[in-house]
Amino acid sequence: MTASLNSKMFNIDKVRADFPILHQEVNGSPLVYLDSAATTQKPQAVIDAITQYYSGYNSNVHRGAHSLADKATYVFENSRKQVAAFINSPSVNQVLWTRGTTESINLVAQSWGQTNIGEGDEILVSALEHHANIVPWQILAEQKGAKVIPIPLDSAGDIDQGAFESLLSERVKLLAISHVSNALGSVNPVADMIAKAKAYGAVTLVDGAQAVAHLPVDVQQLGCDFYVFSGHKLFGPTGVGVLWGQEALLESMPPYQSGGEMIDTVSFDGTTFNGLPFKFEAGTPHIEGVVGLGAGIEYLNALDRDAVKRHEDDLMAYTIEQSEACDGLVRIGQAKHQAGAFSFLLNGAHPSDIGMLLDQQGIAVRTGHHCAQPLMNTLAIPGTVRASFSLYNNRDDIDRLFAGLAKAKQFLL
């Protein structure tokens, strides 16, 4: 019995109570928030951490000669330690703050890519990727005379592993893939793909934006060179994200932006740069964002992660079960493992109609191409309706979704 007193808990009612935004009416109905793949809601602990920062110790980090600056710096750097532990980074210095997943990828494309990608090189991405993991590589490839090659999907929405292996060669300098697809929720076998790409000497980048809130992430186990994610999809604030990289690679890369903090010495004869991680952190950082992200990770760590995973898997299984009883619903993507997101179409109706009719009933979903136009083109659809879950959703939310869809159907016959 003492063991259970000490162990971490997951109680859905308590968790829901921790997220103040969930307890409101939208368009006259209690809010059902099924858009966590766009951004997760924030627990009170994160909101409090930001408030406490501004009301208690707002100060610039690393610079001040006073106590408030010391405290701000301590909390700021402690968040970096929390992120390092969260993804099992061997060193804290490998965790760089960025504005989010998109900036992390752009940093790698511009800093690592400019020095390491050349004419005739190939960059492999999957056909599932978010535009943020396609376009920076396209721009780089155009500048360098390299090629971006999409790895096709099978009919279920999984990356076609046979096709992937046949695309691998010594020309492939980079594999950039998502851990979990934002549009379809497919969980990709990234560790396996990384090992295969590394056998050809490729550098590997994993877009973990949709994974961090759902799956345990261990960068050492994955074996990737870069892992990137956004704070706001991990219960933290918008505007802060993480670039994790192998230390030797980060050391070898030139600075991405220049200014304060990233500098060691400056004179008009020349400038030397600070070491990791500061070399890549020019200017005053998003301190409140970093503080809030630390609080978000602390919140998640205090829960029983296995129980959270079981809860989310149950929500996905329940959604799939309900969807099979919903006439006219067509699942888009039936990957072997799905996390977080469930995409579908209903009776051939345009996703935007379904989204507006659900919104009128207080149900928040995302509709459209989910910034994955190449994927939608592959599937030959204009977009999907995407219901995406987080740990604060419950079966009532799913029941409300399907009741809302039943009502929407009456409008669109």
Added chain:
Amino acid sequence: MSDNTPFGNSITADDIIETLSFFDGWEERYKYIIDMGKEIPSMDPAAKCDENLIRGCQSQVWIQHKADGENLIFSVDSDAFIVKGLLAVVLAAYNNKVPADILAFDVENYFAQLGLLKHLSPTRGSGMKAMVKRIRDIAQAT
């Protein structure tokens, strides 16, 4: 190009304000909006070209125009029902009007009276804001 839409002809903006004011619940309002959309004739597939496409919408929205004397005649289409219904609301205000009347029309106030102002937000993705801008640009250039 089809001219036989009732919106802006037999059905005016005032008619729509009056009809929508009868409805209490969102369900009746949205059913009515969708039904209005169904009364807009489909655009000729050849006219659904890039030039007539309004970008930045979640659904695809097309507009074409021609002059009839001093008046501007618009034809519109969308692949989404509610958006097409909202286009009927827009047409009721702008179709078959002279450019000066189009430019003088207070569309924010109109959508506010209809309880549909959120659809004019640039972030809504329904494309009404972009559609209204296109219509005003056409009127300005005429």
